[in-house]
Amino acid sequence: MAFVDEIQFHIRAGNGGNGVVRWRHEKGKEFSGPSGGNGGKGGDVYIKAVSDIGLLSNYRNKKKFEAENGGHGMKDSMHGKNGENFVLDLPVGSVVENLGTGEKFRLDKVGDTAMILKGGRGGLGNEFFKSSVNTTPMESTEGQPGEEADFEIELEMIADCGFIGLPNAGKSSLLNALTSAKAKVGNYAFTTLEPNLGEMYGFILADIPGLIEGASEGKGLGDKFLKHIRRTRLLCHLISAENKDVVEVYKTVRKELLEYDKEMKDKKEVIVLSKTDEIDPEDVKKKMEELMVFGENIFAISVLDDRSVKSFKDNLVKILRQ
Ligand SMILES: Nc1nc2c(ncn2[C@@H]2O[C@H](COP(=O)(O)OP(=O)(O)OP(=O)(O)O)[C@@H](O)[C@H]2O)c(=O)[nH]1
Ligand SMILES: [Mg+2]
Missing domain, CATH: 2.70.210.12 (GTP1/OBG domain)
Structure with a gap:
């Protein structure tokens, strides 16, 4: 339905x-x-x-x-x-x-x-x-x-944490890994057409459709759903490690977000370099360093690596409890 x-x-x-x-x-x-x-x-x-x-x-x-x-x-x-x-x-x-x-x-x-x-x-x-x-x-x-x-x-759903990122970044996969949600996952853009919610230790996590350049002007699907994360306390920004230029990707999504609503700027954000199993460990390190300039809460995860998911989950809960 x-x-x-x-x-x-x-x-x-x-x-x-x-x-x-x-x-x-x-x-x-x-x-x-x-x-x-x-x-x-x-x-x-x-x-x-x-x-x-x-x-x-x-x-x-x-x-x-x-x-x-x-x-x-x-x-x-x-x-x-x-x-x-x-x-x-x-x-x-x-x-x-x-x-x-x-x-x-x-x-x-x-x-x-x-x-x-x-x-x-x-x-x-x-x-x-x-x-x-x-x-x-x-x-x-x-x-x-x-x-x-x-x-x-x-x-305007009031989730505690909203997942943002380009299509195919692995948002729904991470939601499924952290919660009992059964969001549809697919190896193509715009798998998620409507928001998915999951619960993690009493916190509600919201996965919305991917954002693309121009989303704030109505391109793609994401802008229609941005309102659902307008009131979340925390943003979880996923960037796939498959991207050559993760800084560029980070900036693209942030730009759409702020063009949609300037107040999003004040929201706390964690940055997640996702799908790290897809690249060499040295490259993971390099990309993490590139992202460091945007904040202090940066994590590397692969949903294929349970330890990375568990460690991220513990950190996320800690941040949400602050
Ligand atoms: N190798 C690898 N593949 C992943 C990982 N996480 C997700 N994927 C794959 O990446 C593809 C996209 O995953 P989704 O979770 O659907 O991505 P999404 O960000 O929700 O995508 P949209 O809903 O289209 O915005 C799927 O084929 C997943 O199986 C990961 O950690 N490692
Ligand atoms: Mg999805």
């Missing part, structure tokens, strides 16, 4: 029920005063963050949601029932925008909730208007309509 990370809905809160005009009928009395009840309040609409990252795909065929309307007032001073609130479950990391007002809600933690639309107030029945000067009010009011709006929901 396709991964859905953007969706629009029309959502409506419940209308308030109407107040009514009714009269009390008591035995022996021709007329004994107003008894029309008030309308109930319309249900409010809430959003709530749940942990299921794939949840938006369940809503693919949904266009509308609404909370329950309030009941109308009734005779014998009975008020209408309040409409039930509606709670829309959304994956944690969702950013919900009211397209009418521009107001944005962010669901950062599982369990976060927010009210996004208010139900209409119930109308007033004629009994409400009774007073010493008006004992037979003919008046009642209608319920207020519930708020409604179009919403856009965008999922």
Whole structure:
């Protein structure tokens, strides 16, 4: 099933029920005063963050949601029932925008909730208007309509660490080696078409499609998914040792990243020289040295070498725990 990370809905809160005009009928009395009840309040609409990252795909065929309307007032001073609130479950990391007002809600933690639309107030029945000067009010009011709006929901996954790099750098292979994820791996560019997530000691790692030159302008696939790493704490930048000029490759990917979002610059980054089994050990050393100028956290790995993966994993966990 396709991964859905953007969706629009029309959502409506419940209308308030109407107040009514009714009269009390008591035995022996021709007329004994107003008894029309008030309308109930319309249900409010809430959003709530749940942990299921794939949840938006369940809503693919949904266009509308609404909370329950309030009941109308009734005779014998009975008020209408309040409409039930509606709670829309959304994956944690969702950013919900009211397209009418521009107001944005962010669901950062599982369990976060927010009210996004208010139900209409119930109308007033004629009994409400009774007073010493008006004992037979003919008046009642209608319920207020519930708020409604179009919403856009965008999922910005909140992974702890995001894997970036050119296509074919070995990102998905490393995700599979570090976690129990079963991301598709292939010896060609753009094997990964949608983000993959894996968990490592409670940390969420996200593997996104490869970035290419021009990605920030929409080339390839990567830019569509860059938003998913916008909020990660740590970037893990993979560069295949097969590249002759690893410095050039590093710069290409960094350039796309920063062109997409300047703030990515402040993110902590680890650099991984991947597929080291493909070249001679002396060349590994040389390429590592070339990359040293870009940071202090540089690792050499080959997914064919369990020791290198284990050592990287220990270091990554340490960095993530800082
Ligand atoms: N020799 C060797 N091959 C590797 C290593 N890691 C990955 N590969 C191979 O490199 C190819 C690409 O690996 P992927 O993990 O699919 O690369 P990716 O970066 O996820 O690629 P995209 O999803 O296309 O961006 C596959 O054929 C892998 O088997 C490694 O450490 N050593
Ligand atoms: Mg991949």
